[in-house]
Amino acid sequence: MRVALFATCFNDTMWPETPRAVVTILERLGCTVEFPLEQTCCGQMLTNTGYAREAVGLVERFADVFEPYDAVVAPSGSCVGSVRHQHAGVARDCGRPDLALRASAGAGKVHELSEFLVDVLGVTDVGAAFPHRVTYHPTCHSLRMLRVGDKPLQLLRAVRGIDLVELPGAEECCGFGGTFALKNADTSVAMGSDKAAHVRATGAEVLVAGDNSCLAHVGGLLDRQRAGVRVMHLAEVLASTEVDRAQSHEPGATGRGQR
Amino acid sequence: MSATFVGMPAFPTAAREALGNAQQRRNLRHATHTIRDKRARVVAEVDDWEELRVAGAAIKDHVLTHLDTYLEQLEESLTRAGATVHWASDAAEANRIVVDLVRATGSQEVVKVKSMATQEIELNEALEAAGIDAWETDLAELIVQLGHDRPSHILVPAIHRNRAEIREIFLREMGAVGEPAPAGLTSEPRELAEAARTHLREKFLRAKVAISGANFAVAETGTLVVVESEGNGRMCLTLPETLISVVGIEKVLPTVADLEVMLQLLPRSSTGERMNPYTSMWTGVTPGDGPQDVHVVLLDNGRTSALADDLDRQALRCIRCSACLNVCPVYERVGGHAYGSVYPGPIGAVLNPLIRGTSSAVDKSLPYASSLCGACFDACPVRIQIPDLLVRLRTRVVDEKRGGLPSGEEIAMKGMAWVLGDADRLERAQKGSELGGRLLRRRTSLGRLPGPLSAWTDARDAPTPPEETFRTWWKRERG
Numbered sequence: 082m083r084v085a086l087f088a089t090c091f092n093d094t095m096w097p098e099t100p101r102a103v104v105t106i107l108e109r110l111g112c113t114v115e116f117p118l119e120q121t122c123c124g125q126m127l128t129n130t131g132y133a134r135e136a137v138g139l140v141e142r143f144a145d146v147f148e149p150y151d152a153v154v155a156p157s158g159s160c161v162g163s164v165r166h167q168h169a170g171v172a173r174d175c176g177r178p179d180l181a182l183r184a185s186a187g188a189g190k191v192h193e194l195s196e197f198l199v200d201v202l203g204v205t206d207v208g209a210a211f212p213h214r215v216t217y218h219p220t221c222h223s224l225r226m227l228r229v230g231d232k233p234l235q236l237l238r239a240v241r242g243i244d245l246v247e248l249p250g251a252e253e254c255c256g257f258g259g260t261f262a263l264k265n266a267d268t269s270v271a272m273g274s275d276k277a278a279h280v281r282a283t284g285a286e287v288l289v290a291g292d293n294s295c296l297a298h299v300g301g302l303l304d305r306q307r308a309g310v311r312v313m314h315l316a317e318v319l320a321s322t323e324v325d326r327a328q329s330h331e332p333g334a335t336g337r338g339q340r
Numbered sequence: 341m342s343a344t345f346v347g348m349p350a351f352p353t354a355a356r357e358a359l360g361n362a363q364q365r366r367n368l369r370h371a372t373h374t375i376r377d378k379r380a381r382v383v384a385e386v387d388d389w390e391e392l393r394v395a396g397a398a399i400k401d402h403v404l405t406h407l408d409t410y411l412e413q414l415e416e417s418l419t420r421a422g423a424t425v426h427w428a429s430d431a432a433e434a435n436r437i438v439v440d441l442v443r444a445t446g447s448q449e450v451v452k453v454k455s456m457a458t459q460e461i462e463l464n465e466a467l468e469a470a471g472i473d474a475w476e477t478d479l480a481e482l483i484v485q486l487g488h489d490r491p492s493h494i495l496v497p498a499i500h501r502n503r504a505e506i507r508e509i510f511l512r513e514m515g516a517v518g519e520p521a522p523a524g525l526t527s528e529p530r531e532l533a534e535a536a537r538t539h540l541r542e543k544f545l546r547a548k549v550a551i552s553g554a555n556f557a558v559a560e561t562g563t564l565v566v567v568e569s570e571g572n573g574r575m576c577l578t579l580p581e582t583l584i585s586v587v588g589i590e591k592v593l594p595t596v597a598d599l600e601v602m603l604q605l606l607p608r609s610s611t612g613e614r615m616n617p618y619t620s621m622w623t624g625v626t627p628g629d630g631p632q633d634v635h636v637v638l639l640d641n642g643r644t645s646a647l648a649d650d651l652d653r654q655a656l657r658c659i660r661c662s663a664c665l666n667v668c669p670v671y672e673r674v675g676g677h678a679y680g681s682v683y684p685g686p687i688g689a690v691l692n693p694l695i696r697g698t699s700s701a702v703d704k705s706l707p708y709a710s711s712l713c714g715a716c717f718d719a720c721p722v723r724i725q726i727p728d729l730l731v732r733l734r735t736r737v738v739d740e741k742r743g744g745l746p747s748g749e750e751i752a753m754k755g756m757a758w759v760l761g762d763a764d765r766l767e768r769a770q771k772g773s774e775l776g777g778r779l780l781r782r783r784t785s786l787g788r789l790p791g792p793l794s795a796w797t798d799a800r801d802a803p804t805p806p807e808e809t810f811r812t813w814w815k816r817e818r819g
């Protein structure tokens with residue numbers, strides 16, 4: 082299967098190990114992965130801050146770049162949420178009904194990683210091994226916008242050696258919320274502190290989620306607390322194998338994986 | 341604390357203060373989680389909850405798209421049933437109508453059923469200015485009124501108070517306005533309720549005029565419905581001679597049969613009960629039974645401005661159940677006062693800018709007072725897409741600011757859009773972050789940073805950029 086990877090601008094620039102992990106997983110499962118170089122960003126940050134007029138160009142770019150593909154995969158619940166749930170509305174509100182139609186037509190083939198693996202490829206065991214105590218935070222947009230349900234947990238449960246512990250209050254927002262983290266920093270931190278406390282209560286050494294932006298927020302709080310808990314994207318856990326462990330030192334031993 | 345919300349600061353400023361109030365944080369956390377869990381339990385019992393939500397939304401949408409027709413029908417039905425209908429385009433007009441009606445009775449006081457519409461128009465203040473005492477009879481409203489406080493929740497206006505605080509307020513304030521609290525009052529709920537009951541009974545038995553709102557107004561029959569838990573509403577609606585109800589124009593339902601859906605949705609969403617203890621319905625005047633002088637003030641106060649837009653209109657479906665407040669992570673931590681309105685929480689963040697406009701500091705900031713987590717939509721019994729409405733309101737706030745001297749944010753967002761508008765430009769910008777990554781190679785994260793970035797790093801470490809972006813890696817490995 083020929084699959085286009087939408088890395089997302091944030092991952093491309095700040096967390097390249099995540100899209101690299103997606104490439105690893107998909108190729109291991111027999112997919113041919115393409116990375117269309119013209120891609121940039123879904124425009125979510127602009128849209129959610131109120132700059133729809135600036136975002137509409139990115140909505141058009143997304144349609145132009147990804148229209149030729151049958152399936153698009155992105156390691157971010159919130160970026161996929163923006164594409165599927167917001168793009169058509171942004172186009173409509175900016176007086177671009179033509180683009181709104183293209184956006185609606187293309188929305189169905191854009192998948193968040195866990196959806197693609199479980200629903201499209203029909204796989205829950207991706208051949209990963211990760212012998213660590215892990216807790217999983219379901220990010221709001223994957224949970225309530227995409228409704229991925231327990232697909233990420235199905236994938237994690239199939240990982241060899243994993244000690245998966247339940248996160249108390251898992252479905253509560255971590256408080257990141259894009260520019261909310263800056264515009265309402267105090268409230269954002271209050272929410273994140275509660276999330277960090279729940280994470281610490283599990284005794285997990287790794288906090289896993291499907292969005293690096295939320296992980297940067299909770300991870301930033303945990304780092305500031307010198308909590309000794311690291312954060313990792315779901316894709317990186319699913320990409321890990323016994324071979325990796327034999328060849329290298331601890332995966333993700335430093336804050337954000339090996340760089 | 342002042343009793344009105346005029347001149348409130350922007351949400352983040354008010355929120356910072358509220359977040360520092362440890363007692364209030366505890367009270368709110370306990371209360372919201374208790375109601376949240378109760379609601380989840382009783383909603384889970386209903387097999388067709390989703391169908392009910394869809395039906396509730398459909399009923400409301402139908403009414404809102406034919407509002408003129410149903411309002412005229414409601415007026416006809418009410419008039420036929422012996423009630424007098426008044427139309428108020430804004431708060432000032434509604435207050436004037438009510439004050440005149442009370443004056444005409446010669447009474448110097450009124451008893452009140454808890455009502456969001458009268459809170460919204462600040463009727464108590466208008467009555468006070470006219471020399472008329474307005475006694476709130478809902479327990480939580482009574483606590484707020486006696487405490488010279490502001491409501492912080494739609495359903496439980498004193499949610500920010502705990503029992504010990506309530507006891508103090510009762511002991512300190514009740515005597516000044518009526519039957520004092522017993523000297524040995526403890527903070528046992530039963531004793532507190534008894535003190536309120538004794539205090540209020542005197543007022544119920546004396547009152548000649550009552551003021552209420554309505555949860556629903558049925559167009560076909562002219563029946564008004566009040567849903568409550570304590571029985572104080574029933575007292576107010578039956579004992580006095582004159583009954584004045586202030587009702588938002590969006591409260592109308594076509595038929596009595598529509599109550600079947602709404603009365604399943606409301607109590608479960610609101611108090612987490614299968615059915616509320618008291619549901620009062622009255623249709624104009626019943627000779628020899630209950631109030632003989634019945635008035636209904638139909639209130640617009642900005643509602644029609646939300647009616648024009650297909651998506652904004654959803655906000656008028658709201659049945660004020662407060663489920664969205666109880667599940668909101670922002671509300672849970674900040675409480676209601678920071679929203680600068682009697683409508684706090686997610687729905688307040690939408691409704692206030694829609695009906696008041698976005699000119700004040702607080703109304704401009706409300707659409708941003710959300711992490712867009714979506715818990716409100718899942719809880720809303722009439723499926724209001726609150727996060728989507730918030731995002732559109734943000735666009736409105738930004739668009740209204742355009743044209744002047746651009747703000748730092750506008751410059752940053754435009755710059756970002758320019759960089760992201762072209763893959764080569766993005767790649768050139770990424771070269772800068774790769775350089776930063778090489779310089780910071782030994783660090784895994786960054787501590788405190790200066791300038792606007794301090795909003796992030798005051799409490800959170802910041803990630804360091806990698807030495808190689810994904811794009812660079814892909815080109816090198818696969819290009």
Ligand code: SF4
Pocket residue numbers: 609657658659660661662663664665687716719720721722723724
């Ligand atoms: S918006 Fe929905 S959940 Fe919130 S108070 Fe209104 S009806 Fe209830």
